Amino acid sequence: MKLKIDELSSTLGTFKGLEIEVGRIYDEEWEEPMGPTPFPSVGTLRSWDRKLLDRYKPFYMPFCDLCCLCTFGKCDLTGDKRGACGITMAAQQSRIVLLACCIGASTHCAHARHMLDHLIEEFGRDAPIDVALNTNVEAPNIRLVCGIKPKTLRDLEDALDYVETQLVQLVAATHTGQEGDNIDFESKAFHAGMLDHVAMEVADIEQIATLGMPKGIPDTPMTELGFGCIDSSKAVIMCIGHNVLPSVDIIDYLMENRLFGEVEIGGLCCTAHDNSRYDKRAKVIGPISWQLRYLRSGIPDLIVIDEQCLRTDILIEAEKLGVPVIATSEKSMMGLPERTHDPPDEIVADLVEGRAPGALIIEPKKVGEVAVRTVLGVAVKRKKYTPPTSEEIIEMAQHCRNCMECVRACPNNLPIMEAVQQASQGDFKFLGEIYPLCVGCGRCESACPEDFPLITFFNKGAEERTINEKFPMRVGRGAVQDVEIREVGRAIVFGEIPGIVALVGCANYPQGGSDVAKIAEEFLKRRFIVVATGCAAMDLAMVRDEEGQNLYEKYPGNFDAGGLVNLGSCVSNAHITGAAIKIANIFAKRPLRANYEEIADYVYNRVGAVGVAWGAMSQKAASIASGCWRLGIPVVVGPHGAKYRRNLLGRKENDEDWMTYDARTGKQVYVGPVPEHLFYAAETVEEAMVMVAKLSMRPNDTSKGRAVKLSHYIDLHKKYYGTMPDDLHYFVRRDADLPFTMKEEIKVILEDKGWKEGDIAILDPTLLDRLVRRRE
Amino acid sequence: MSARMTLGQTAEIAGPKKAFVISKPVVAASMIKRAKRPLLVVGSKAVDVKTEDGDLVDTAIRLSATGKFSVVATAHIIVEFLKRNAEGIHSMQMMNLGDRLRDPDWTGLDGKGAYDLIVFMGTIYYLEWLVESGLKNFASDLRTVSLNRHYQPNAHWSLGTMPEGQWREFLDEIVTTLEEEN
Numbered sequence: 001m002k003l004k005i006d007e008l009s010s011t012l013g014t015f016k017g018l019e020i021e022v023g024r025i026y027d028e029e030w031e032e033p034m035g036p037t038p039f040p041s042v043g044t045l046r047s048w049d050r051k052l053l054d055r056y057k058p059f060y061m062p063f064c065d066l067c068c069l070c071t072f073g074k075c076d077l078t079g080d081k082r083g084a085c086g087i088t089m090a091a092q093q094s095r096i097v098l099l100a101c102c103i104g105a106s107t108h109c110a111h112a113r114h115m116l117d118h119l120i121e122e123f124g125r126d127a128p129i130d131v132a133l134n135t136n137v138e139a140p141n142i143r144l145v146c147g148i149k150p151k152t153l154r155d156l157e158d159a160l161d162y163v164e165t166q167l168v169q170l171v172a173a174t175h176t177g178q179e180g181d182n183i184d185f186e187s188k189a190f191h192a193g194m195l196d197h198v199a200m201e202v203a204d205i206e207q208i209a210t211l212g213m214p215k216g217i218p219d220t221p222m223t224e225l226g227f228g229c230i231d232s233s234k235a236v237i238m239c240i241g242h243n244v245l246p247s248v249d250i251i252d253y254l255m256e257n258r259l260f261g262e263v264e265i266g267g268l269c270c271t272a273h274d275n276s277r278y279d280k281r282a283k284v285i286g287p288i289s290w291q292l293r294y295l296r297s298g299i300p301d302l303i304v305i306d307e308q309c310l311r312t313d314i315l316i317e318a319e320k321l322g323v324p325v326i327a328t329s330e331k332s333m334m335g336l337p338e339r340t341h342d343p344p345d346e347i348v349a350d351l352v353e354g355r356a357p358g359a360l361i362i363e364p365k366k367v368g369e370v371a372v373r374t375v376l377g378v379a380v381k382r383k384k385y386t387p388p389t390s391e392e393i394i395e396m397a398q399h400c401r402n403c404m405e406c407v408r409a410c411p412n413n414l415p416i417m418e419a420v421q422q423a424s425q426g427d428f429k430f431l432g433e434i435y436p437l438c439v440g441c442g443r444c445e446s447a448c449p450e451d452f453p454l455i456t457f458f459n460k461g462a463e464e465r466t467i468n469e470k471f472p473m474r475v476g477r478g479a480v481q482d483v484e485i486r487e488v489g490r491a492i493v494f495g496e497i498p499g500i501v502a503l504v505g506c507a508n509y510p511q512g513g514s515d516v517a518k519i520a521e522e523f524l525k526r527r528f529i530v531v532a533t534g535c536a537a538m539d540l541a542m543v544r545d546e547e548g549q550n551l552y553e554k555y556p557g558n559f560d561a562g563g564l565v566n567l568g569s570c571v572s573n574a575h576i577t578g579a580a581i582k583i584a585n586i587f588a589k590r591p592l593r594a595n596y597e598e599i600a601d602y603v604y605n606r607v608g609a610v611g612v613a614w615g616a617m618s619q620k621a622a623s624i625a626s627g628c629w630r631l632g633i634p635v636v637v638g639p640h641g642a643k644y645r646r647n648l649l650g651r652k653e654n655d656e657d658w659m660t661y662d663a664r665t666g667k668q669v670y671v672g673p674v675p676e677h678l679f680y681a682a683e684t685v686e687e688a689m690v691m692v693a694k695l696s697m698r699p700n701d702t703s704k705g706r707a708v709k710l711s712h713y714i715d716l717h718k719k720y721y722g723t724m725p726d727d728l729h730y731f732v733r734r735d736a737d738l739p740f741t742m743k744e745e746i747k748v749i750l751e752d753k754g755w756k757e758g759d760i761a762i763l764d765p766t767l768l769d770r771l772v773r774r775r776e
Numbered sequence: 777m778s779a780r781m782t783l784g785q786t787a788e789i790a791g792p793k794k795a796f797v798i799s800k801p802v803v804a805a806s807m808i809k810r811a812k813r814p815l816l817v818v819g820s821k822a823v824d825v826k827t828e829d830g831d832l833v834d835t836a837i838r839l840s841a842t843g844k845f846s847v848v849a850t851a852h853i854i855v856e857f858l859k860r861n862a863e864g865i866h867s868m869q870m871m872n873l874g875d876r877l878r879d880p881d882w883t884g885l886d887g888k889g890a891y892d893l894i895v896f897m898g899t900i901y902y903l904e905w906l907v908e909s910g911l912k913n914f915a916s917d918l919r920t921v922s923l924n925r926h927y928q929p930n931a932h933w934s935l936g937t938m939p940e941g942q943w944r945e946f947l948d949e950i951v952t953t954l955e956e957e958n
Contacts, residue, residue, distance in 0.1 A: 059875040061906035062913055065791025076792045079916045089913050409786040413901060447786060510900070642871070642906045649875045683851035683870045683903060684820045690852070691869070721867065722855035 030149045035595030038147030039162050042169050042191055048597045049187035049630065051767045052604075055657050056629075056648035056678035058186060060093040063645050067092050070176040085177050093645045094185035095174050097622070100644065101189045102171050104623030105196035107308055108571060109163045110331065111243055112203035114307075116156055118245055118364065119210045125154035131205045132216030134483035140581040140592065141201040141574055145194060147594030153209070156202045163195045163202075170195075186648075193626025194596070200624070201574035208478045211248060213277040218484075218558035218565070220475040223276040225284040225541050228470035232299045234264040235379030237371055240291060240314075241306035242570060244274035246328040249368030250304065251279050263375060268294065269309055270534055270569035276475045277568060284473060287535035289440035289507035289615075295321060296456045297467075298385035302375040303358075304367065307331045308570075309506070309618060311442075315357055321385045323378060324351040325358035328367050336360040344369050352377030387456055390428065397424035397457075399450055406454060409447035411640065412437060412510060416444050416454060423457065431461025437512045439615075473541040474552045476533070476568025480579040482586055484559040488529070489587025493606045495705015497561045498712055499696030500529045502576045503536040505613030505621045508640045513539030515638075515685040516614055520551055520564065522689050526712050527561040528696075531579075534570045535615065573624050577631055580607050597768060604632020605660070605765040608696035608709065610675075611635035612688065616644070625679065634675045634695045636688050642681035650676045652730050660699060662763035666775035669761035671699040672730050686720035694731075699765040703736035711739035714746070729753035733760040782937040784901045784926025793912065795934035797927065801949035807921060807933065808844055808950075809957060811893035813884070816840070817873065820851035822898030825925075826940075828948040832898040835951060837862045842954045845895070848873060848885055853898075870899075874907040878915040896931070897923040905930055923947060 005018040037044050068074045072084030077092055087095070119127070129150050131138050139150050142159045150156050170192050173179045179188065207213055214220045230236055239247045247267065254260050266283040267275045268290055275282035285294050288309045294300070295317045303318050307329040311317065315334055318325045327336050339347045339359040344366060350356045351374045361367045388396070397420045406416040414437055419430035435458045444454045459466075491497040501523045503516055517540040520530050532540060544550050555564035559579065567575045584602040585592040592599065603609070611628045613621050616637045622644055625635040629648065637644070651657060652673035659668045674697040682688035693713040701709060710731060717725045728749050732738060734757055738746050766772070781797055783789065798804045808814055816839055822832035829835045833856045840847045840862065847865050849857055854867035866885040868876075876882040883889055894911070896904050901924070908920050908930035922928035925943040927936050935946065 057875075059871065059878070059910060060914060061874070061910040062791075063906070063909070065793070065909075065913070077913075078791055078793045079913055405786075408782075408784065411785075411902070413785070443786065639900050639903045642903055647871050647875070649871060651875070677871075681871055681903075683900060684853075686852035687820075687869055720852045720855065722858045723867070726867075 030593070032591060032593045034147050035591055035593045037596050038594035040145065040596060042166065042173070042188060045191065045596055045630070046184070046187050048600060049190045050183065052629065052632070052678060053183050053186055053648070056650050058090070058094065058182065058646045059649050060090055060646045061642060062089060062093055063643055087180065088182070090182040091180055091185060094182040094189065095179070097645060098170065098185050098189040098192065099174050100619040101192035101196070101623040101626045102167055102174070103619035104621070105163070105192045105199060106167050107620055108196055108203060108623070109160060109167060109199035111307060111571070112199050112206070113160050113164070114243065114329070115203060115245060116153065116160060116206055119206055120153050123153065123210050125152060127153045127210055129153070129155070129205055129209045130215070131208045132479040132481050134481045135216060135479065136482055137582050137585060137592070139201055139205055140578040140585065141197045143592050144581055144594070144596055144599055145198050153206060156206055159198055159202050163199050166191065166195050189626050190630040193623050193628070194630045196623040197574050197577045197627040200571040201578065203571040204478065204568065204574055207244060207274065211244070211278055213274070214475060214477050216479045216481045217477055218556065218563070220477045220557065221280045222472040222552065223280045223284055223475050224470045225473045225538055226286065226470040227294070227297065227466050228468040229283040230266045230285065230299060231264050234262055235375040236264045236266060236300050237302045237304060237375050238285070238294065238300035239265065239267040239271045239275065239304045239306070240269060241310055242270040242308040243306035243329060244271055244278060245364045246304055246306055246367040247271055247275045247282070248278055249364040250371045251275065251282060253368035253372045257372070259372060263372060270571070271306055273476050273534070273537070273569040280475055284538060287507040287513070287538045289535070292317065292440050292442050292455045293459060296387060296453065296459055298387055301379040301382065302326070302371060304328060304371055305332055305334070308620070319357060322382050324356070324374060326367060326371055326374070327358060327360045328362065328364065330362060333360050334358070340366065344373065348373045348377060352381060387459065388453070390460065393423055393457055393460055394426055396450070396452055397421070400424060401449060403449060405447040405449065406444035409443040411439060411441060411443065411508070414438065419461070420452070420457065428461040431457050433461070434458050435462035435466070436514065439508050471541045471544070471550050472552055473538065474557050474566045476537070476566050476572055477557060478568055478572060479575045480559045480565070480582065482582065485579065485582045485586045488560055489583045491561070492583060492608065493587060493700060495608060495698070495701035495709055498526060498528050498709050499608035499610060500531065500579070501692055502609065502611045503530065503532040503540060503614070504534060504573055504576070504611060504624065505536055505615055506617035507535040507539060507615045508617035508638070509615040510639050511685070513615070514543050516540045517543035517551060518685060519612060519614065519689055519692070522716070523692070524551065524555050524562055524564055529559060529561060529563055529565065531559070531565040531567055531576055533567050533572045533576070537566045570620060570624070576611070577627060577633070580609050580631060580633060583607050598771060600631045601766050601768050601771065604767070606698050606700040608698050609633045610692050610695045612692060613641065614638045614685070614688065616641045629678050634678050634680065636691055636695070637681050638688070639681055639683050647680055648678040649680065650678070652676055652727060660763070660765045660767060661769060661772055662761065663766045663771050663773050664764045666772040669763055670759065671763065671765055672733065672760045674698055674731065690716045690720055697731060699763070703734055706731070706733065706737040707739045710737065711742060714739070714742055724749060729755040733762055734758070781927050783929065784924070784937060788902065788905050788929065790929030794929040795922070795927070795931040797936040798933050801946050802953055804921065804923065804933070804950045805953035805957070808893065808895065808954060811919070813889060813891045814845050814893040814895060815891040816845040816847045816895045816897070817899070818847060818849045818853060818897060819870065819899030819904065820853050821900055822853055823856055825898055826944070828944050833857060833860065835947065836897070838951055839954065840865065844954055846885060850899070870903060870907060874910050877911055877918060880915070880917070891918070893919045893921065895921045895923060896928070899924065901926060904928055923950070
């Protein structure tokens with residue numbers, strides 16, 4: 001608020017040109033009193049982080065033994081050596097983890113800010129935040145962290161101002177000669193993760209509130225996904241990235257000009273999710289790993305990129321196809337000429353005539369017009385790229401040098417050379433077998449001394465079954481409604497719904513995307529709640545059962561036992577932590593406002609949620625996971641996730657690590673190793689599934705709930721390991737915890753381990769001394 | 777020598793401290809023989825890797841029978857040992873194992889004390905690379921050996937990268953030597 005007074009006479013004197021400026025005045029209509037940690041700074045929640053990190057100690061696996069961040073270096077940090085600044089290997093690893101989390105959180109924050117500025121321009125600062133039906137707690141992360149209750153877009157600016165300020169502090173901490181303690185670095189990484197969930201929440205609720213995306217409805221419409229969903233007889237625009245704004249204006253232009261009959265708009269990665277949330281006629285081609293794969297089909301007539309997870313060689317690929325690229329974000333300009341202020345006619349003419357490889361257009365409305373007019377021109381004019389024929393591939397394959405460079409370059413060591421050798425004999429079966437396992441990185445092509453377009457080879461091998469393949473996917477629904485939380489809160493907290501499994505993240509899978517569907521179905525059948533976002537939400541759609549149905553057709557979209565809930569894009573991940581927070585607030589009536597520690601303590605001890613980022617690849621995935629850790633939600637990643645350099649692992653055999661306050665007595669008692677780990681890389685999908693079931697246990701489980709959870713853990717262990725687990729004595733607290741049908745089997749193990757009833761406490765658990773209600 | 781040190785995966789470059797290449801089977805066998813408490817770690821790829829015995833699970837069972845090792849199967853791969861009626865094989869996940877191996881106070885899978893030599897085979901290349909990096913940096917007294925077909929820079933000792941047939945023979949000779957010395 002700004003007050004300007006030209007002249008003021010008072011008893012103190014006369015003032016001329018007086019200006020008084022006051023920062024934001026927060027609306028205090030919110031009856032809930034302010035909690036202890038509004039807008040927490042870098043160190044505010046340090047003691048909470050240290051409680052977690054005392055239990056879950058980092059196991060570092062350095063990805064590089066050197067530090068090369070300053071001119072003292074390179075410094076060799078191997079073993080107990082120190083760098084020129086004094087840093088240790090452990091601190092250096094956690095410093096890099098922090099950097100990754102800062103990059104991830106900054107990316108979501110920058111995305112949110114870009115959209116917010118644009119949406120304020122379009123809808124005004126007073127545009128209301130209305131994000132989910134039957135919901136009062138519209139922004140649980142923002143309420144919890146910032147202590148504000150956003151009502152309008154203006155309020156979201158405050159949340160982002162805070163996140164940006166904190167991120168600068170965190171990045172500063174990674175400078176040479178700043179932080180020196182690895183655990184303090186880890187705490188800062190947690191902070192970055194928490195900020196990330198605030199930023200993601202801003203990003204998603206602002207687009208839901210203003211762009212008419214679904215407001216938390218469980219039965220959103222089905223859209224189509226896969227190669228076959230695109231009608232290639234039309235002009236095809238391919239949108240890649242994570243920021244929906246340019247695509248929205250493309251869709252609007254198509255609608256306003258009744259051009260949907262002539263133009264097909266398909267998307268890759270989270271832009272595709274959000275396009276389909278905006279208009280279900282927008283098609284979802286596939287996850288991020290399909291970029292090269294789809295480009296090589298030759299189908300797109302125009303590529304529109306926005307931001308994040310793009311192939312940075314997109315211009316080279318587009319040139320091969322003879323199609324232009326429109327870049328729409330200052331974060332990913334790709335060297336293209338700035339055309340934002342040029343007349344659309346001129347830009348379209350240049351792109352259609354091939355006088356420019358592409359254009360940078362920052363204004364979404366102009367992107368909408370230019371993209372549609374360009375694609376219509378290009379589709380008519382361009383000679384469609386046709387992928388190599390089988391004969392051409394055989395001919396190329398006959399020149400393979402058998403050097404193995406492709407195999408060495410492949411992150412999954414796929415037998416590419418062998419497949420090429422088979423192809424040289426006219427047998428494409430092996431190439432087809434590689435197709436579903438390939439993560440689409442293209443490193444094999446880069447390594448090949450003959451420059452074989454190997455991704456194109458794989459496409460050819462799988463062509464017959466994939467080219468017309470399409471799958472239904474329920475459109476991302478956004479937040480979980482308050483009313484749903486009320487209905488399931490009790491069953492989750494007492495363990496009767498065995499857990500929430502959140503399938504999130506990228507597509508860097510060790511053995512193909514079908515593993516995600518395998519995980520999802522295993523837990524859906526067991527009546528867990530399965531939520532999904534991003535690439536994982538797409539990949540789990542691409543498996544059909546014998547009757548031809550996929551998981552979206554078989555399981556409902558409500559947040560309840562056996563529900564498969566597609567929340568939406570990457571930024572919709574905030575609704576996962578949001579749901580956990582809302583269980584604490586709505587079901588358990590814990591104060592929410594700026595009350596981070598208490599809510600995290602509740603979630604950690606009571607809400608059996610587990611994140612699974614089976615194909616985690618990016619820095620964003622790191623920060624999303626980090627936000628879960630601080631809130632007490634364990635995360636399992638695939639084997640590639642070990643490359644994040646460290647796991648946070650509990651030691652179940654160390655009883656002293658698992659002491660917890662009983663809030664009813666103030667005594668510290670042993671509760672068993674639940675959840676056993678906070679961040680865990682599994683080697684195989686079978687291992688992951690068993691671990692997920694185990695990590696769903698919480699100290700607060702009722703006996704009935706613990707019995708349900710144990711039965712899933714044991715059953716999965718027997719199914720995949722072929723044996724009973726040998727650590728049941730850590731998890732059975734009372735005879736009543738034993739699953740009825742497994743009682744005798746378990747008792748044999750317990751006896752062997754010297755288990756005694758009552759060694760593990762059932763209590764009102766908390767890690768926070770201040771939450772002890774009575775002391776004995 | 778440089779060809780034999782060819783990395784298993786592009787860019788998985790060693791730091792300043794990198795594995796010595798084991799040039800002869802007898803060297804590996806004598807290293808194992810000299811160890812007081814060696815542990816053989818068998819990873820999830822063991823069923824996919826063909827050896828003179830069948831696959832690496834079969835070879836691991838053969839190695840176990842020499843009595844030189846404790847054997848631990850990572851991930852869910854214990855199920856393969858059980859199918860083949862192998863006895864005395866432990867099961868522990870790779871991350872849990874790595875985390876405990878760096879702890880000098882850990883008394884091992886059988887509670888009989890810390891291991892002094894860890895031998896890896898049948899692992900996912902990059903996962904072994906990472907776990908051995910963790911051990912190289914945070915458990916420097918622990919010796920690690922990689923018996924996989926591709927050079928592992930973060931082990932203390934590793935086989936050099938070699939063609940499949942040659943590697944099978946090399947591995948078989950290690951096992952045979954240990955059997956003969958038994």
